Amino acid sequence: MNDANTTVGSTVYHQIKHDIIFGELAPGAKLKLNALKERYAASLSTLRETLNRLASEGFVDAPAQRGFFVRDVSPEDLSEIAGLRILLECHALELSLANGDTEWESNLVAAHHKLSRMEKKMLLGDKSSKETWKRYDWEFHLATIQACRSQNLLDLHSIIYDKYLRYQNLVLTHRGEIASQEHADLLDAAIFRDADRAKDLLKKHIIGGLAHTSDAMDWKMVDTYA
Amino acid sequence: MNDANTTVGSTVYHQIKHDIIFGELAPGAKLKLNALKERYAASLSTLRETLNRLASEGFVDAPAQRGFFVRDVSPEDLSEIAGLRILLECHALELSLANGDTEWESNLVAAHHKLSRMEKKMLLGDKSSKETWKRYDWEFHLATIQACRSQNLLDLHSIIYDKYLRYQNLVLTHRGEIASQEHADLLDAAIFRDADRAKDLLKKHIIGGLAHTSDAMDWKMVDTYA
DNA sequence: ACTTCAGGTAAATTCGAAAATAACATATAT
DNA sequence: ATATATGTTATTTTCGAATTTACCTGAAGT
Numbered sequence: 001m002n003d004a005n006t007t008v009g010s011t012v013y014h015q016i017k018h019d020i021i022f023g024e025l026a027p028g029a030k031l032k033l034n035a036l037k038e039r040y041a042a043s044l045s046t047l048r049e050t051l052n053r054l055a056s057e058g059f060v061d062a063p064a065q066r067g068f069f070v071r072d073v074s075p076e077d078l079s080e081i082a083g084l085r086i087l088l089e090c091h092a093l094e095l096s097l098a099n100g101d102t103e104w105e106s107n108l109v110a111a112h113h114k115l116s117r118m119e120k121k122m123l124l125g126d127k128s129s130k131e132t133w134k135r136y137d138w139e140f141h142l143a144t145i146q147a148c149r150s151q152n153l154l155d156l157h158s159i160i161y162d163k164y165l166r167y168q169n170l171v172l173t174h175r176g177e178i179a180s181q182e183h184a185d186l187l188d189a190a191i192f193r194d195a196d197r198a199k200d201l202l203k204k205h206i207i208g209g210l211a212h213t214s215d216a217m218d219w220k221m222v223d224t225y226a
Numbered sequence: 227m228n229d230a231n232t233t234v235g236s237t238v239y240h241q242i243k244h245d246i247i248f249g250e251l252a253p254g255a256k257l258k259l260n261a262l263k264e265r266y267a268a269s270l271s272t273l274r275e276t277l278n279r280l281a282s283e284g285f286v287d288a289p290a291q292r293g294f295f296v297r298d299v300s301p302e303d304l305s306e307i308a309g310l311r312i313l314l315e316c317h318a319l320e321l322s323l324a325n326g327d328t329e330w331e332s333n334l335v336a337a338h339h340k341l342s343r344m345e346k347k348m349l350l351g352d353k354s355s356k357e358t359w360k361r362y363d364w365e366f367h368l369a370t371i372q373a374c375r376s377q378n379l380l381d382l383h384s385i386i387y388d389k390y391l392r393y394q395n396l397v398l399t400h401r402g403e404i405a406s407q408e409h410a411d412l413l414d415a416a417i418f419r420d421a422d423r424a425k426d427l428l429k430k431h432i433i434g435g436l437a438h439t440s441d442a443m444d445w446k447m448v449d450t451y452a
Numbered sequence: 453a454c455t456t457c458a459g460g461t462a463a464a465t466t467c468g469a470a471a472a473t474a475a476c477a478t479a480t481a482t
Numbered sequence: 483a484t485a486t487a488t489g490t491t492a493t494t495t496t497c498g499a500a501t502t503t504a505c506c507t508g509a510a511g512t
Contacts, residue, residue: 270498
């Protein structure tokens with residue numbers, strides 16, 4: 001994230017990952033090397049490196065000698081992902097609230113302000129900047145847990161967050177107004193260092209998103225995340 | 227894990243991962259492609275696929291255009307890894323105890339029996355089968371959480387467990403007798419479905435291993451995992 | 453003495469082609 | 483008609499070579 005990686009491999013990695021998360025490469029789709037070669041203008045070896053990386057992160061399936069597929073979606077998987085996001089993000093949130101300094105606080109307020117502005121724009125019907133909005137949403141949630149002092153935890157969370165995001169992107173509608181209020185409440189609890197309230201709000205926020213997605217997909221969920 | 231992958235890539239992947247976890251490739255070591263090519267009898271491209279996979283799992287560092295390095299170790303990283311193992315494995319344990327059926331129970335008892343036999347052998351001074359012992363230890367802990375009904379959780383846990391194991395393998399001594407008793411107690415709590423006791427025992431088991439490792443490394447730890 | 457720049461060497465990155473394997477269609481036998 | 487065998491095509495896997503980039507050494511300048 002930090003270095004301006006100009007290598008072909010790194011560029012292709014971010015492109016394909018983006019296309020999977022934003023649904024431009026559909027769940028279950030076969031990823032034929034020669035087709036990808038044209039689409040992303042990279043050689044077979046470079047593409048294979050990329051797909052192996054995405055496979056170990058769980059965005060791609062790589063059955064032996066059968067090529068590569070976009071990881072399929074399912075109600076069970078969504079439920080697991082939501083459960084893991086609750087587990088990891090709540091834990092990180094608690095640590096972050098215990099450790100965050102003033103610098104962390106001001107970054108958090110700034111991230112929320114950016115997100116809040118974007119949410120108002122979206123509520124007025126501006127559908128043009130969906131991806132920017134999703135990025136601000138990510139930056140806000142990241143800002144809350146940034147002070148957790150565990151890079152390993154942040155790395156794990158980042159992958160789970162992206163998987164959760166892919167499910168959200170599969171459905172066309174959003175729960176804008178509700179989510180916006182939940183973000184504001186979460187910011188408030190975080191600034192006041194009320195870990196229990198913040199964790200509870202976050203959990204409800206995630207479950208709310210899960211319910212919205214599974215409803216739109218017409219999936220009946222069994223609540224095993226708890 | 228399930229398919230008998232006979233491809234060169236898959237073989238090399240398991241070999242290099244093993245060599246990192248068991249310290250045969252030292253922390254921080256430069257992984258020169260040409261040297262690896264001889265050692266593992268594979269081509270550059272195949273090795274790069276493997277190293278990219280290991281990089282995204284966090285066993286290898288891959289700074290842009292600077293090649294590959296075995297991920298370095300540090301007290302902070304060990305502390306984070308232990309904290310994450312506690313978080314993930316305790317959570318999975320709770321779910322598993324809630325969901326496990328008789329089949330799960332009998333697999334767990336069997337796994338503990340195998341481990342227990344091996345531990346007795348090790349206590350008598352048989353140092354020959356350290357790797358087998360470590361595998362049985364892994365299989366026992368996996369058996370406890372196997373019924374958690376979340377493949378995503380098991381996948382995440384597997385990576386963290388291996389990272390924790392690498393630290394254990396860096397030190398020469400083990401806390402055989404104590405760990406053996408802790409395994410027996412954990413089995414007991416699991417069979418009796420006492421989730422709180424099982425989680426508490428597991429947490430102490432992991433922290434005990436952490437303390438043993440950090441002592442042997444002469445590292446002063448700050449307890450941030452909690 | 454310290455920094456900056458250039459040249460040469462070693463290494464990583466990227467590519468296209470060769471080999472191995474799977475997928476498919478057709479034909480033959482039960 | 484179904485199942486098995488066979489040959490053909492498409493795709494993946496693997497490799498070695500070409501390109502690009504970083505690293506090291508020593509000279510020139512401040």
